[in-house]
Amino acid sequence: MLRQQIRGVCPHDCPDTCGIVTEVENGKAVKFYADRHHPVTQGWLCVKVSPYLDHVYHPDRLQHPLKRVGPKGSGQWAQISWEEALQEISAQWQQIIAEYGAEAILPYSYSGTLGLLQMTVSSARFWNRMGASRLERSICCMAAITAVEATLGLRWSPAYETMPDSKLIVLWGHNPVSTAPHLMPHLTRAQRQGTEIIVIDPRCTKTAKRADWHIAPLPGTDGALALGLGHIIVQEGWHDETWLNAHTVGWPHLRERLQAYDPDTVSSLTGLSSDTIFELAKRYATTKRSILKVADGVQRNFNGGQAVRAICALPALTGQYGQQGGGLAYSTSGLYDWDAQSVTHSQDCVKVSRKVNMNRLGAALTGEITDPPIKSLYVFGANPVASSPNARLIVEGLKRDDLFTVVHELLMTDTADYADIVLPATSQLEQVDVHQAYGHTNLRYNHPAIAPLGECKSNWDVFRVLSESMGYDEPWLHQSADEVLDEIITASAQKSVRLAGLKLDRLKSEGQVPLNLPGTVPFADLKFPTPSGKVELYSEVMQNLGHDPLPTYQHKQDPILAQATNQDDALNLVSGGAHHFVSSSMANQDGLLKREGKPFLEIHPQDAIPRNIQDGMTVRVHNARGWCLLQAVVTDTVRPGVVASPKGFWPKNDPWKNGDGGRNINWLTSDELADVAGQSTYHNTQVWIQPIQAAD
Ligand SMILES: Nc1nc2c(c(=O)[nH]1)N[C@H]1C(S)=C(S)[C@@H](COP(=O)(O)OP(=O)(O)OC[C@H]3O[C@@H](n4cnc5c(=O)[nH]c(N)nc54)[C@H](O)[C@@H]3O)O[C@H]1N2
Ligand SMILES: Nc1nc2c(c(=O)[nH]1)N[C@H]1C(S)=C(S)[C@@H](COP(=O)(O)OP(=O)(O)OC[C@H]3O[C@@H](n4cnc5c(=O)[nH]c(N)nc54)[C@H](O)[C@@H]3O)O[C@H]1N2
Ligand SMILES: [Mo]
Numbered sequence: 095m096l097r098q099q100i101r102g103v104c105p106h107d108c109p110d111t112c113g114i115v116t117e118v119e120n121g122k123a124v125k126f127y128a129d130r131h132h133p134v135t136q137g138w139l140c141v142k143v144s145p146y147l148d149h150v151y152h153p154d155r156l157q158h159p160l161k162r163v164g165p166k167g168s169g170q171w172a173q174i175s176w177e178e179a180l181q182e183i184s185a186q187w188q189q190i191i192a193e194y195g196a197e198a199i200l201p202y203s204y205s206g207t208l209g210l211l212q213m214t215v216s217s218a219r220f221w222n223r224m225g226a227s228r229l230e231r232s233i234c235c236m237a238a239i240t241a242v243e244a245t246l247g248l249r250w251s252p253a254y255e256t257m258p259d260s261k262l263i264v265l266w267g268h269n270p271v272s273t274a275p276h277l278m279p280h281l282t283r284a285q286r287q288g289t290e291i292i293v294i295d296p297r298c299t300k301t302a303k304r305a306d307w308h309i310a311p312l313p314g315t316d317g318a319l320a321l322g323l324g325h326i327i328v329q330e331g332w333h334d335e336t337w338l339n340a341h342t343v344g345w346p347h348l349r350e351r352l353q354a355y356d357p358d359t360v361s362s363l364t365g366l367s368s369d370t371i372f373e374l375a376k377r378y379a380t381t382k383r384s385i386l387k388v389a390d391g392v393q394r395n396f397n398g399g400q401a402v403r404a405i406c407a408l409p410a411l412t413g414q415y416g417q418q419g420g421g422l423a424y425s426t427s428g429l430y431d432w433d434a435q436s437v438t439h440s441q442d443c444v445k446v447s448r449k450v451n452m453n454r455l456g457a458a459l460t461g462e463i464t465d466p467p468i469k470s471l472y473v474f475g476a477n478p479v480a481s482s483p484n485a486r487l488i489v490e491g492l493k494r495d496d497l498f499t500v501v502h503e504l505l506m507t508d509t510a511d512y513a514d515i516v517l518p519a520t521s522q523l524e525q526v527d528v529h530q531a532y533g534h535t536n537l538r539y540n541h542p543a544i545a546p547l548g549e550c551k552s553n554w555d556v557f558r559v560l561s562e563s564m565g566y567d568e569p570w571l572h573q574s575a576d577e578v579l580d581e582i583i584t585a586s587a588q589k590s591v592r593l594a595g596l597k598l599d600r601l602k603s604e605g606q607v608p609l610n611l612p613g614t615v616p617f618a619d620l621k622f623p624t625p626s627g628k629v630e631l632y633s634e635v636m637q638n639l640g641h642d643p644l645p646t647y648q649h650k651q652d653p654i655l656a657q658a659t660n661q662d663d664a665l666n667l668v669s670g671g672a673h674h675f676v677s678s679s680m681a682n683q684d685g686l687l688k689r690e691g692k693p694f695l696e697i698h699p700q701d702a703i704p705r706n707i708q709d710g711m712t713v714r715v716h717n718a719r720g721w722c723l724l725q726a727v728v729t730d731t732v733r734p735g736v737v738a739s740p741k742g743f744w745p746k747n748d749p750w751k752n753g754d755g756g757r758n759i760n761w762l763t764s765d766e767l768a769d770v771a772g773q774s775t776y777h778n779t780q781v782w783i784q785p786i787q788a789a790d
């Protein structure tokens with residue numbers, strides 16, 4: 095029997111963006127594994143994606159359009175045809191547009207797939223044509239993107255395999271054992287060669303356990319820590335004055351700013367001893383070839399944008415930018431400079447519509463957004479009831495009888511539960527796409543391995559048929575997947591040096607194609623694509639956005655704390671990625687759920703004892719936003735005052751639910767916005783905890 099091997103790309107939200115291979119026999123995927131020829135994947139896959147055929151052929155996969163026939167959230171559905179579904183959706187939308195205008199319709203999508211077509215193009219073209227509200231896509235990393243670009247002009251991170259070039263690696267708010275597994279072999283190799291690895295994280299993660307030194311500041315205080323390190327570096331004369339004068343803007347201003355961040359002040363802000371802060375400054379500044387590897391956890395708080403600005407200043411103080419093994423590693427995604435017009439076709443559309451911040455979905459649906467109010471929500475590639483902050487309020491919004499909700503999904507998620515119409519989505523094995531990566535610089539084409547299951551359609555294919563039923567006849571809404579990708583690649587290759595020579599055919603035939611880069615060291619020529627061409631310690635870009643032009647630290651509490659009577663009992667919740675899921679994706683698979691275990695909350699013995707909490711007990715975690723039950727793990731992996739619980743569990747799988755739909759950690763998380771770019775502030779959440787049941 096003929097067995098075909100089809101090359102594809104892992105579509106999930108992870109910097110590794112792996113090369114995958116599916117073996118297909120008689121139209122069925124029978125084997126799934128890593129591509130040995132992918133430079134980052136190197137023949138192995140993570141624990142989450144290895145059992146991918148369980149995901150693709152999960153018995154719960156949605157295969158037909160459904161229409162709600164009972165009250166919202168009651169789980170009563172009737173199967174309908176695509177024709178009926180499209181007719182119903184377009185009729186509802188035409189009526190809403192006539193009465194309220196197209197801005198009354200809000201598309202909500204994020205990271206179910208990171209594909210150029212199925213995410214980026216699909217989030218833009220159709221909606222621009224309609225004039226729908228635009229989604230401010232700030233749930234994940236907008237503060238860091240803004241901060242890094244303001245300082246350096248470009249997000250450009252060195253390749254994973256260059257890690258051993260550094261003598262010191264600081265992993266700052268990053269847990270790659272879980273969230274970027276293919277970085278780990280390179281970190282291990284570096285460590286074996288004598289590189290010191292320091293992890294800065296309020297929680298002792300799997301990554302911190304493998305580090306040479308773990309430093310646990312209070313959540314949200316990294317800006318103060320970075321400025322404190324700068325203070326010591328300058329005070330001790332470890333800075334590189336010549337480099338600063340030649341390659342930065344605003345050094346004298348920063349020098350002045352740093353004065354306020356003496357070790358005693360920073361110690362009281364961060365909860366770290368002055369000795370720790372001094373020792374960290376010394377090791378960082380006096381080890382040449384030291385790199386700061388920042389990821390996303392560090393920015394999800396009140397000071398997130400300015401914290402990243404402060405961190406970005408450190409390699410400038412020590413003259414480490416442009417050095418092999420030095421500088422900053424955040425993300426490579428800035429290097430893929432796609433031609434914006436061919437991606438979005440926004441210049442062909444009538445108007446630029448308003449933006450709605452995705453972190454405020456619950457508030458937006460319950461009265462914060464008016465004129466026009468949101469009358470219809472279209473969710474695809476996202477599961478806000480499980481993953482977005484203040485989820486209880488989102489559910490309240492979704493229950494509105496006057497809200498017309500469409501959810502395009504592979505599975506009946508907690509979000510799909512509240513839809514009026516559910517549309518079945520293809521998995522990555524059933525769709526075409528091209529993927530860039532945020533951890534490396536290889537582009538890759540995803541060949542569909544199998545036909546769509548049942549009546550499933552890809553995001554782009556749904557927008558093509560929706561365009562037809564809405565009467566939108568622009569050719570750029572009706573192209574095939576390859577036609578869209580070809581248009582973007584051709585336009586981008588003409589404009590971008592890094593994409594020059596790229597052709598769709600080449601991408602399809604060669605597997606992955608690397609970007610054209612001038613070398614392996616970012617900014618080796620010490621030219622920074624900022625307005626001044628230098629590292630902007632003082633940034634007019636930030637100033638024009640209404641921010642302090644210098645990195646700063648400003649404390650801001652979760653506002654629910656001020657309303658509480660028992661403020662002293664509050665604990666700071668951090669909720670990073672679960673090891674076995676990607677956000678809530680894959681958190682429906684039995685094998686992975688079993689390995690992740692019961693939803694848990696880590697609490698330090700010093701906080702557990704006065705609350706009569708013992709290891710294994712069920713605890714009630716609550717605040718003014720909501721509550722959920724979790725199993726207590728009494729442990730010193732978190733520092734006193736901080737509790738940790740991973741994101742991603744599905745509310746409806748809540749083991750403690752009793753007939754009310756269930757909850758997860760996002761019933762508690764803050765939907766306040768950070769200092770910069772409307773960023774989420776998940777880790778700036780105050781909670782109260784009490785035991786409700788004895789240990790098993
Ligand atoms: N507590 C807490 N919560 C967090 C965070 C945190 O740090 N703490 N982090 C946040 C971050 S960084 C992010 S990026 C968000 C992610 O939040 P989301 O973007 O909502 O991601 P998921 O929860 O994985 O949901 C993605 C959904 O898309 C569906 N899907 C997958 N592929 C496709 C497709 O091709 N088409 C369609 N139509 N659907 C598809 C999947 O089945 C899945 O249900 O979570 C955030 N949530
Ligand atoms: N297994 C797995 N992999 C994933 C994901 C997942 O859910 N599971 N999610 C994907 C997504 S959407 C993203 S954006 C990336 C994110 O990749 P990472 O940024 O590595 O992941 P997180 O777990 O969100 O956050 C990293 C760490 O930040 C810590 N942290 C929280 N607050 C602070 C703080 O104030 N200061 C400091 N220094 N540290 C803090 C958390 O304790 C956590 O260990 O990972 C992706 N990969
Ligand atoms: Mo994310």
